[in-house]
Amino acid sequence: MRLTKYGHACVRLEEGGRVLVIDPGNLSGPGVLTGATAVLITHEHEDHVDVEQLTAARKNNPALTVHTHPALASELGDGVSAVEVGDTFTAAGFTVRAVGGAHAEIVDGLPGCPNIGFVVEGVYHPGDSLFVPDEPVHTLLLPSSGPWIKHGEAITFFRAIGPARAFPIHDAHHSEVGRENFDAWLSDEEGGKVYARIPVGASVDLP
Template sequence: MRLTKHGHACVRLESDGNVLVIDPGSLSGPGVLAGATAVLITHEHDDHIDVDQLRAARESNPALAVHTHAALADTIGAEVTAVGVGDTFTAAGFTVRVVGGEHAEIVDGLPGCPNVGFIVDGLYHPGDSLFVPAEPVDTLLVPASGPWLKLGAAIEFVRAVKPSRAFPIHDAHLSEVGIDSFDWWLDAKGGTDYARVPLGGSVTV
């Protein structure tokens, strides 16, 4: 499959003419849903779902499939498929396994909202979570920044998942210095093949 990195937590996966987009949020940039076959949304926060952009994409393409957890599916509207932890389904020709369940805590139990991770043909997008799945992961999309995350926890997450390779996401809040620091530490201490996909860049995984 071909992976393209968009702003913050959004990636596009392409294979055999199908396009699967994960977490097209308010920081993802314009046009991320153009040509999409299906969309996966980990949770409700606007840096992971731009409701207006999603609505416009579905109006122009009524066949666009959208999958997310039940509470968010109910608020988005009709024709959204609710999925839960343990489910396995097909989206845009990819096999998707749902894992996790809860957003990582910031403080005092907040934000306390559902968050589902998606393992797509061996590629794991955890959303805002450091949930370690039981099944093997070939490619890990590791969060790089957030009010719920510290660098050491990101390194420990990569070590626990033990992927063959890891690429950073969730990085819109980092400065250039912060990005360089995160990349140095993950490359040195993550214990896997780590690399940054540039914004708008693509890799084959």
């Protein structure tokens, strides 16, 4: 399986001609949905779903499937598949399990919106949450910045998951200094053997 990192929280998984894109938001960059077979969206915030880009992609490719939580599915219109926490389904030929259910709190109960994390054959994208799933995770897409998370929480989350490898996402809010600081903290975990940053537009092949 090939994993490609796009801007902020967006990644692309490819294997055998199948292309699955997760959270193509307004910070992801152009062309992230080109050739996509299916899309997973964790929640409604625009840095995770660019509705205009998604609508155009669906118009250009009516076979493109979209999967998200029921409230957002109804907003996005006909043909979007609503998935509930605990569901196991197939997207672009990959087996996916929906986990979690709620966006991490920023303050005073806000934003208070649904957030579904997705475990795609051992690759975990939590969206804006720190939910620890029951199933094994070999590759963690680790949120690294935002108003709802701090470094210590990211490290605790990383430890709780215990993945074979971890790559940072949700990183558009970081300055260069912030990225270096975050990477240094995470690289200290397990002697730097697990954590690595994928440059935007670059790919890694997962075993």
